[in-house]
Amino acid sequence: MRIIRNERRIRVLGSIGKYATLAGLLALLASLIISFARPEWLVPMLVSMTLGLILSIVGGFFADRYASPLAHHDALTKALKGLDDQYMLLQYVLPAPHVLLEPGGCTVFVVKAQGGQVTYEDGKWKHRQRGKFFRQFAGQEALGVPHIEAEHQLRKLERYLARHLPDVEIPMRAAIVFVNPDVTLNATDSPVPAFFGKKVKAWLRGPGKLKPLPAALHRRVTEALGVTPREGKD
Numbered sequence: 001m002r003i004i005r006n007e008r009r010i011r012v013l014g015s016i017g018k019y020a021t022l023a024g025l026l027a028l029l030a031s032l033i034i035s036f037a038r039p040e041w042l043v044p045m046l047v048s049m050t051l052g053l054i055l056s057i058v059g060g061f062f063a064d065r066y067a068s069p070l071a072h073h074d075a076l077t078k079a080l081k082g083l084d085d086q087y088m089l090l091q092y093v094l095p096a097p098h099v100l101l102e103p104g105g106c107t108v109f110v111v112k113a114q115g116g117q118v119t120y121e122d123g124k125w126k127h128r129q130r131g132k133f134f135r136q137f138a139g140q141e142a143l144g145v146p147h148i149e150a151e152h153q154l155r156k157l158e159r160y161l162a163r164h165l166p167d168v169e170i171p172m173r174a175a176i177v178f179v180n181p182d183v184t185l186n187a188t189d190s191p192v193p194a195f196f197g198k199k200v201k202a203w204l205r206g207p208g209k210l211k212p213l214p215a216a217l218h219r220r221v222t223e224a225l226g227v228t229p230r231e232g233k234d
Contacts, residue, residue, distance in 0.1 A: 001080055001083040003091070004090045018063055024058075027055060075179035076111050078197070079177055080200065080201060082201060088100070093226065094160060096157040098110070103210070104213055107174070108150065108154045117186075118183055120147075125146060150175070158172060161225075170221055174193075178197060
């Protein structure tokens with residue numbers, strides 16, 4: 001599999017995550033020191049505490065997504081490792097963050113790194129995890145509504161390709177990938193296919209395999225996505 005990434009974006013936002021988290025902790029520590037040393041300094045203490053909370057949450061969000069052991073770009077790459085060079089993974093270079101160009105079309109992936117128990121039942125997503133409140137306070141992204149998010153990302157890619165290839169209809173779909181090894185997933189009824197990370201390759205090669213496009217059309221799609229046929233690293 002070939003990989004094309006916006007490395008600068010990953011590096012910059014990962015650094016923001018790390019340093020904002022550190023700055024937030026320092027601001028919270030400063031507010032604690034003020035509360036003991038100068039309790040009459042109420043305004044500086046509140047300002048420092050508020051700033052610390054904001055920086056910690058924002059920093060945690062970016063660190064979790066771009067710099068953690070489960071950083072979305074790395075975790076998805078590991079889940080797809082082993083696909084041959086007919087596949088190309090494009091990350092943070094298109095309107096949708098994670099797009100897999102396959103021999104038969106495109107798949108937009110939404111990556112979720114939550115642990116715990118995730119279920120889709122009666123039209124609703126539910127997420128249960130020990131310490132969930134504190135994890136989200138530290139910046140862990142809320143689960144949200146993954147299939148709506150996936151459909152939104154898919155529409156963005158569809159609009160992008162419609163502008164660049166207005167005369168061509170290209171097979172496109174979305175999928176949700178849960179990359180945390182500690183997640184328990186029960187989402188067989190999800191409107192958008194949802195997989196544990198290790199199972200996504202089997203789906204791509206099996207029931208989710210798309211009929212290959214004609215070579216000339218595939219080349220046009222590749223060029224419309226802004227890459228040359230042999231660009232990217234293995």
